[in-house]
Amino acid sequence: MAEITLKNLVKKYGDGFPAVNDISLDIADGEFMILVGPSGCGKSTLLRMIVGLEDITSGDMLIDGKRVNELAPRDRNLSMVFQNYALYPHLSVFENIAFPLRLAKGHHSEEEITSKVNAASDMLELNEHLERKPANLSGGQRQRVAMGRAIVRDADAFLFDEPLSNLDAKLRGQMRTEISRMQRRLGTTTVYVTHDQTEAMTLGDRVAVLKKGLLQQCASPRELYDQPVNLFVAGFIGSPPMNFLPAQVDGATLRLPFCDVEIGADLAAKVEGKDIVIVGIRPEHIKDASLDDGVQGAAFTAPVDVTEWLGNEQYAYIPFDADPAVRAKLDELDRDLDGEGMRTQIVVNLDARSRIREGDDESFVFDPALMHVFDPESGDCLTRDEAKAKAIAEESEADRRRGLERAKARESKNATT
Amino acid sequence: MASQDIKGTKPYTLLAIPIIIWTLVPLLWTLALSGKSPAALASANENTLGNFWPKDWTWDNYALIFTGGASDLFLPALRNSVVVCLSATVIGVILAMFCAYAIARLNFPGKRVILTTALTVSFFPVIAMVTPLFDLWTKIGLFDTIPGLIIPYLALTLPLSIWVLSAFFQAIPWEMEQAAQVDGATTWQAFRKVIVPLAAPGVFTTAIISFFIAWNDFVFAISLTSDKARTVPAALAFFTGASQFEQPTGGIMAAAVVVTIPVVILVLIFQRRIVAGLTSGAVKG
Numbered sequence: 279m280a281e282i283t284l285k286n287l288v289k290k291y292g293d294g295f296p297a298v299n300d301i302s303l304d305i306a307d308g309e310f311m312i313l314v315g316p317s318g319c320g321k322s323t324l325l326r327m328i329v330g331l332e333d334i335t336s337g338d339m340l341i342d343g344k345r346v347n348e349l350a351p352r353d354r355n356l357s358m359v360f361q362n363y364a365l366y367p368h369l370s371v372f373e374n375i376a377f378p379l380r381l382a383k384g385h386h387s388e389e390e391i392t393s394k395v396n397a398a399s400d401m402l403e404l405n406e407h408l409e410r411k412p413a414n415l416s417g418g419q420r421q422r423v424a425m426g427r428a429i430v431r432d433a434d435a436f437l438f439d440e441p442l443s444n445l446d447a448k449l450r451g452q453m454r455t456e457i458s459r460m461q462r463r464l465g466t467t468t469v470y471v472t473h474d475q476t477e478a479m480t481l482g483d484r485v486a487v488l489k490k491g492l493l494q495q496c497a498s499p500r501e502l503y504d505q506p507v508n509l510f511v512a513g514f515i516g517s518p519p520m521n522f523l524p525a526q527v528d529g530a531t532l533r534l535p536f537c538d539v540e541i542g543a544d545l546a547a548k549v550e551g552k553d554i555v556i557v558g559i560r561p562e563h564i565k566d567a568s569l570d571d572g573v574q575g576a577a578f579t580a581p582v583d584v585t586e587w588l589g590n591e592q593y594a595y596i597p598f599d600a601d602p603a604v605r606a607k608l609d610e611l612d613r614d615l616d617g618e619g620m621r622t623q624i625v626v627n628l629d630a631r632s633r634i635r636e637g638d639d640e641s642f643v644f645d646p647a648l649m650h651v652f653d654p655e656s657g658d659c660l661t662r663d664e665a666k667a668k669a670i671a672e673e674s675e676a677d678r679r680r681g682l683e684r685a686k687a688r689e690s691k692n693a694t695t
Numbered sequence: 696m697a698s699q700d701i702k703g704t705k706p707y708t709l710l711a712i713p714i715i716i717w718t719l720v721p722l723l724w725t726l727a728l729s730g731k732s733p734a735a736l737a738s739a740n741e742n743t744l745g746n747f748w749p750k751d752w753t754w755d756n757y758a759l760i761f762t763g764g765a766s767d768l769f770l771p772a773l774r775n776s777v778v779v780c781l782s783a784t785v786i787g788v789i790l791a792m793f794c795a796y797a798i799a800r801l802n803f804p805g806k807r808v809i810l811t812t813a814l815t816v817s818f819f820p821v822i823a824m825v826t827p828l829f830d831l832w833t834k835i836g837l838f839d840t841i842p843g844l845i846i847p848y849l850a851l852t853l854p855l856s857i858w859v860l861s862a863f864f865q866a867i868p869w870e871m872e873q874a875a876q877v878d879g880a881t882t883w884q885a886f887r888k889v890i891v892p893l894a895a896p897g898v899f900t901t902a903i904i905s906f907f908i909a910w911n912d913f914v915f916a917i918s919l920t921s922d923k924a925r926t927v928p929a930a931l932a933f934f935t936g937a938s939q940f941e942q943p944t945g946g947i948m949a950a951a952v953v954v955t956i957p958v959v960i961l962v963l964i965f966q967r968r969i970v971a972g973l974t975s976g977a978v979k980g
């Protein structure tokens with residue numbers, strides 16, 4: 279059990295490139311923290327700095343309030359699951375899991391080691407493989423062995439570096455829920471690196487979004503989704519991603535490609551003096567007007583290019599021409615998000631009942647209150663509601679505590695019976 | 696798969712047969728000669744297969760080197776050979792292991808210099824070193840001693856061992872060690888419990904190569920020893936026949952067969968250990 283505090287951590291590699299740039303994070307005891315971001319943004323580097331495999335160029339790293347910058351990995355009492363598992367091929371599964379216990383000489387008797395390893399293998403369903411060598415195991419089994427090695431000793435925190443990235447989609451889903459259940463049950467502080475946003479959203483109590491070594495936002499998944507601080511976070515979180523439209527500012531009116539939207543006085547004051555802003559609308563917030571679901575607000579008619587019907591939902595794509603003034607900004611955002619430089623289009627996530635057909639002009643409606651407005655220069659979100667964000671944060675923190683208590687209560691009940 | 700393999704390898708099998716015969720005949724010839732009596736050595740009539748194999752196999756030559764006249768020469772030489780070669784191998788492999796590990800894992804000034812020096816030394820003609828060494832050894836009292844042979848053998852085997860071992864160490868993923876460190880190992884424990892077992896095939900390979908180099912050496916053995924530290928290859932040159940006019944062919948051949956046996960046994964024991972790919976399963980994929 280431990281609390282991990284990062285204070286202005288900086289990592290510069292030999293070539294002077296700051297892979298991690300001034301990152302500060304407070305990871306609470308028992309919290310599940312996710313580090314997410316596009317490839318090369320410094321997630322692994324940050325994790326390796328926490329565990330002690332990478333020197334810290336500047337800043338402080340504290341575990342339970344104690345500064346550990348200079349401690350060797352073995353003195354930090356953290357355990358890690360590597361991206362490629364790093365199992366010991368010359369040892370059996372049992373010995374792999376027992377390895378950390380055997381290294382702590384004199385701390386554990388042989389019976390203790392056996393019982394601890396068996397407890398871990400029970401939890402991970404590795405019992406019938408204990409005598410086998412890692413080379414003969416499947417990817418998922420190896421992943422579980424790596425996890426067993428991490429949980430077998432009472433480490434202060436677990437660190438995972440993209441542990442599921444090499445598994446196929448189905449197994450990944452199963453292992454994801456396994457990890458979540460295990461973390462709740464053990465109540466151990468966990469830092470988890472991923473670039474899969476499903477993992478980030480489902481596993482994390484809080485998610486830290488990184489871009490080029492800089493921390494963009496650290497918040498609960500719900501807050502990231504509803505109240506992103508900037509264009510990058512808004513574009514990174516959510517699938518399919520948020521639609522970004524250029525909008526001309528005309529007093530208290532925003533002129534979008536297909537319609538005009540009236541905005542409130544607060545927002546009008548914020549966008550005053552700008553010619554153009556970027557408006558973000560989530561695909562599921564745009565509705566088929568003909569379905570009459572009671573959505574009131576801005577209505578528009580636009581030609582549908584392609585539709586994709588997936589059974590439970592369907593997507594409609596509406597191409598539009600972006601204003602050259604914001605085109606550059608949108609292209610840059612696309613590159614930051616590892617995008618393919620696709621042409622600008624609106625994605626609409628429609629109800630499966632919708633009878634919208636491709637090739638026709640169709641009418642849509644969306645609620646302007648759900649729209650995000652971004653400053654095209656800085657990328658800052660102008661519609662972020664701090665009060666709402668705070669409420670969401672408090673709510674998710676309360677949820678987390680309740681979850682941990684529930685798990686602890688269940689554990690102690692199991693222990694007494 | 697299987698049938699394709701067989702089809703694909705057939706030309707290689709055909710090619711291998713003449714090569715096997717080519718290399719095996721001299722060995723069989725040695726074996727055959729070691730079982731011939733002096734009469735059979737002199738006359739083709741005593742032999743079958745066109746003067747190749749003796750009609751009456753005799754153990755006289757073996758008796759000669761183990762209990763007969765040549766035993767004072769052969770037995771001490773055999774003991775010297777074993778002591779010198781085993782010591783040179785053990786010391787060499789241990790030194791090479793540390794050196795190769797440092798080269799594979801650490802970045803320090805002079806790393807390239809060490810590697811290129813090692814390579815240069817291994818290309819240096821042995822014969823050019825012998826005379827100066829002889830002078831030096833006689834002056835400092837190393838001539839005709841066991842350490843006097845072990846030292847040049849180390850110089851001979853170390854470069855090769857370092858190169859082979861550092862290649863093996865480099866093939867071991869960094870993560871193995873980092874995982875061990877996170878699991879609570881010191882650098883030394885990570886080296887001993889993870890890296891050395893994983894590099895075991897490399898260690899055995901270098902050990903065997905070093906042993907063979909030392910075991911087969913003739914130049915140093917004949918030049919730097921006299922009767923006290925002489926090893927088998929040198930001792931063979933001092934065998935004498937029953938009379939001045941008789942060549943001790945049978946005895947030499949018997950000794951040659953005897954010194955080949957440890958080599959064959961070593962290869963048979965370790966061939967299964969010298970399999971690469973022990974690291975498979977360490978990382979995913």
Ligand SMILES: Nc1ncnc2c1ncn2[C@@H]1O[C@H](COP(=O)(O)OP(=O)(O)OP(=O)(O)O)[C@@H](O)[C@H]1O
Binds near residue numbers: 291292295322
């Ligand atoms: N040993 C190194 N020397 C120099 N630069 C490095 C080194 N390791 C990483 N970097 C740089 O640091 C940056 C961050 O790397 P890091 O491995 O942390 O990325 P990541 O977020 O884990 O990416 P991925 O999702 O691809 O694993 C990259 O730009 C990379 O080029």
Ligand SMILES: [Mg+2]
Binds near residue numbers: 321322323
């Ligand atoms: Mg990484």
